[in-house]
Amino acid sequence: MSISSNRYVDVTSAVGGGDAIPTRELLLRLFTTNERVPTGAVLNFSSSSLETSLRDYFGSDTEEYKQAAYYFGFISKVATSPENIQFSRFADTNTSAQVFGSILPTLDTLKTVTAGAFDVLLAGVTFNVTGLDFSAATTYADVATALQTRIQATAGAMASTTVVYDAARTTFDFDTNGDADGDISFSAVTVDLLDTIGWGENAVFSNGVEAQTVTDTLSDSTSLNNNYGSFSFIDSLTNDQIVEGAAFADGRNVEYVFEVPVTTINRAAISGLISGYASCNMMLSYPGQYHHLLHACVLAASNYEKPAASKNYMYQTDSRLTPSVKTDAEADANDALNVNYYGQTQEAGVDVSFLQKGRLTGGSSAPTAMGVHANEQWLKSYLKSQFLSMFLALEQVSADLVGQGIGMSYLDAGISLALTNGTFSVGKTLTTTQINYITQLTGDSKAYLDVQNRGYWYDVTTDATTNTMDYLLVYSKRDSVDKVEGRHSLI
Numbered sequence: 001m002s003i004s005s006n007r008y009v010d011v012t013s014a015v016g017g018g019d020a021i022p023t024r025e026l027l028l029r030l031f032t033t034n035e036r037v038p039t040g041a042v043l044n045f046s047s048s049s050l051e052t053s054l055r056d057y058f059g060s061d062t063e064e065y066k067q068a069a070y071y072f073g074f075i076s077k078v079a080t081s082p083e084n085i086q087f088s089r090f091a092d093t094n095t096s097a098q099v100f101g102s103i104l105p106t107l108d109t110l111k112t113v114t115a116g117a118f119d120v121l122l123a124g125v126t127f128n129v130t131g132l133d134f135s136a137a138t139t140y141a142d143v144a145t146a147l148q149t150r151i152q153a154t155a156g157a158m159a160s161t162t163v164v165y166d167a168a169r170t171t172f173d174f175d176t177n178g179d180a181d182g183d184i185s186f187s188a189v190t191v192d193l194l195d196t197i198g199w200g201e202n203a204v205f206s207n208g209v210e211a212q213t214v215t216d217t218l219s220d221s222t223s224l225n226n227n228y229g230s231f232s233f234i235d236s237l238t239n240d241q242i243v244e245g246a247a248f249a250d251g252r253n254v255e256y257v258f259e260v261p262v263t264t265i266n267r268a269a270i271s272g273l274i275s276g277y278a279s280c281n282m283m284l285s286y287p288g289q290y291h292h293l294l295h296a297c298v299l300a301a302s303n304y305e306k307p308a309a310s311k312n313y314m315y316q317t318d319s320r321l322t323p324s325v326k327t328d329a330e331a332d333a334n335d336a337l338n339v340n341y342y343g344q345t346q347e348a349g350v351d352v353s354f355l356q357k358g359r360l361t362g363g364s365s366a367p368t369a370m371g372v373h374a375n376e377q378w379l380k381s382y383l384k385s386q387f388l389s390m391f392l393a394l395e396q397v398s399a400d401l402v403g404q405g406i407g408m409s410y411l412d413a414g415i416s417l418a419l420t421n422g423t424f425s426v427g428k429t430l431t432t433t434q435i436n437y438i439t440q441l442t443g444d445s446k447a448y449l450d451v452q453n454r455g456y457w458y459d460v461t462t463d464a465t466t467n468t469m470d471y472l473l474v475y476s477k478r479d480s481v482d483k484v485e486g487r488h489s490l491i
Helices: 047-058 063-072 140-152 214-224 239-251 267-274 291-300 328-336 370-393 401-421 432-442 447-453
Strands: 028-032 042-046 084-089 098-100 116-122 125-132 162-166 171-175 184-188 204-206 230-233 257-262 280-284 341-347 350-356 456-463 468-475
Touching: 028 063, 028 214, 028 291, 042 047, 047 063, 063 084, 063 291, 084 214, 098 184, 125 140, 140 162, 140 171, 184 204, 214 239, 230 239, 230 291, 239 257, 239 267, 239 280, 257 267, 257 291, 257 370, 267 280, 280 291, 280 341, 291 341, 291 370, 328 341, 370 401, 401 456, 401 468, 432 447, 432 456, 432 468, 447 456, 447 468
Parallel strands: 028 084, 028 230, 230 257, 257 280
Antiparallel strands: 042 084, 098 171, 098 204, 116 125, 116 184, 162 171, 341 350, 456 468
16 A cells, blocks of 8 residues: 555646537438427437338328428539438427327336326426236237326326327327417336336427417527538428528528429519528429429538638539529529529430529529528538637637737638638639729738738737627638530631
8 A cells, every 4th residue: 555646746637629510411301280299499310210100200291301301312523412401390380289299119018007197288387197907908009098098087188188199100109189389298107117108308399389480480490400511391381481480591601501392383473572681592493303402402402621612602413413404594583583493405316314503592792692691601511610629629719919920810711611612712703893802801902912922811809808809701602603605717
């Protein structure tokens, strides 16, 4: 035995310098009125779960599964595909409190319950469910009936409750059949009973809420989880609701893209309503197909950690899609309305189809090229995550020259990646107006040379009075060539 050396030197080990905040994924979020998606939640499914949990959860004949199958089936030009998809509830009418159970054990296991009990908590009121006896059941439906009977016996808000056995999913589903009746939860009385009947921690709980507008739906879902890049609605929206979605996308300032399917019948009206809002993709639809999700597929398949991630969306192809435009007249009609389409051309007798023209809505100050918009979506998200990680990892970022240097180091990391993945354009000739704008914006008469020759210019300042760090980044966006015009001179 000896005196511990820790009395003299005590060394504590820790791993430091890790990025605490991930960069936002530019994946697709689908909003649906399907009751299987709980209110106040965001469901995430990976590509590997398509034919397992996602199909089992929604069913193979649902739009949720079909649209996810199309989305995950996309393969980019560099052999990448979307990795995740999300679903969020659009409660367009008042909803009741519901619980969707997990997969049940064998009927023999359920029959071992002879004196079970649990509590239901609805909108702050507790209902004691007792006397559960499944020993005489001969089918799962018998157990569901026994559950329903004992729950209804607690009266009050439980009097109209139904419990249904879903044979396809092998679950018990609970519904109060109320009207915006509040938060729902269960608590155990008999040990393991809730897990046995599928209403334990693996169940899906959906609170009863009042009908929400599109604006409230998008705002609440994003406040809950902002990890997505584009969004669309499975159910058809009214024109007023489409405007709400467009206003939300516009107000988020190049964070999200609203995927809007249009037809030859309503394209002019919808274009007139939302063309002034930024970040909307009006895409000509085709019966039974998901043309409007092609942009979302390309966006989600982009890996900005790799070189040459920047892309031109105009020439993106998907052999699963049927061209919706095959004539110059129709192409001109859509172009005039800023409506994108999957168009077909031909050369040497070979038909070629691709996305056209790859433009989003918005005014003169908005990034309307899909590729430019995507690059800025990624850059904003990346720098935001890096600066949040800075605050969480470092003991202090001082409001002085040292702090400015720290801020510059995080910007440098983002800039280095942006130069590699093609977000920035180097060597682009600037117009006189652009030069003067950069000079006026930066207060530096030579700043435009950096933007032109290096692709970017930035400045970082700190303010000890307000305890803030402020940075200004000016960069040359990566534009795409959409057309080749040649001249032949024969001598």
